[in-house]
Amino acid sequence: MNAQVREAYGSVAQQGASDYVSQHYDLVKRIAYHLAARLPASIEVDDLIQTGMIGLIEAAQNYDASHDAGASFVTFATLRIRGAMLDEVRRNGWAPRSVQKHTRDLSEAIRKIEQRTGRAADPAEIAEEMGVSIDNYYEMAEQAARSHVLGFDDIANDEGEIAGVCADGMEPEAELEAADFENDLASAIDRLPERERMVMALYYQEELNLKEIGAVLGVSESRVCQLHGQALTRLRSRLGEWINDPPEHH
Numbered sequence: 001m002n003a004q005v006r007e008a009y010g011s012v013a014q015q016g017a018s019d020y021v022s023q024h025y026d027l028v029k030r031i032a033y034h035l036a037a038r039l040p041a042s043i044e045v046d047d048l049i050q051t052g053m054i055g056l057i058e059a060a061q062n063y064d065a066s067h068d069a070g071a072s073f074v075t076f077a078t079l080r081i082r083g084a085m086l087d088e089v090r091r092n093g094w095a096p097r098s099v100q101k102h103t104r105d106l107s108e109a110i111r112k113i114e115q116r117t118g119r120a121a122d123p124a125e126i127a128e129e130m131g132v133s134i135d136n137y138y139e140m141a142e143q144a145a146r147s148h149v150l151g152f153d154d155i156a157n158d159e160g161e162i163a164g165v166c167a168d169g170m171e172p173e174a175e176l177e178a179a180d181f182e183n184d185l186a187s188a189i190d191r192l193p194e195r196e197r198m199v200m201a202l203y204y205q206e207e208l209n210l211k212e213i214g215a216v217l218g219v220s221e222s223r224v225c226q227l228h229g230q231a232l233t234r235l236r237s238r239l240g241e242w243i244n245d246p247p248e249h250h
Helices: 003-014 018-023 025-036 045-062 073-092 097-117 123-130 134-150 172-190 194-205 210-217 221-238 240-244
Strands: none
Touching: 018 025, 018 045, 025 045, 025 073, 045 073, 097 123, 097 134, 097 221, 123 134, 134 221, 172 194, 172 221, 194 210, 194 221, 210 221
């Protein structure tokens, strides 16, 4: 426990909420390892855990069981732990601009093809649209799977909520926006190619890691990462209005 965590823990102990922290350390570890699987190896799991502990402690300080009756502490804390970790990764600026640009270019190429053909774009078409080789395309798709942790997940978290909108205490307008987004997201996922849809289900619902998904599908971990990147990039292209327009436009 570093100095910042010790200081924060001392504060929460004075409030009599330290039990929340001691009982949910495993939750921080689980979120950290799940997130780390989607980030470059340069991001240390221990750093995510330390940052997540701050998020857990802040959740323990702010949770009010009577006020937040609609959300369990685990739900309440998960949003804040994960948010704290993502904020730390953002501050470190890990994703190179070239990767961010390639991700945007992939999404734009997919959007153009699918508007033109009315069906899901396949890898060869996307590569041709971008003027790159198929191997370069797969490399970009794999990078996109990792960069989307700060792209796709900025729009919605694992609970399907719009970024910045917590399940507890939503205003009616925010609830409608969240419902609209959830409907658009569900529709976009339903229209994914079967293998990409399966990867999304195994990764986000079953919480398997890439290696475990590869074992289920009978493909390499690298291939799963490519499929994951394709799916996320395809969703990003289909949810472009949510990404590029302010929520009040919907």
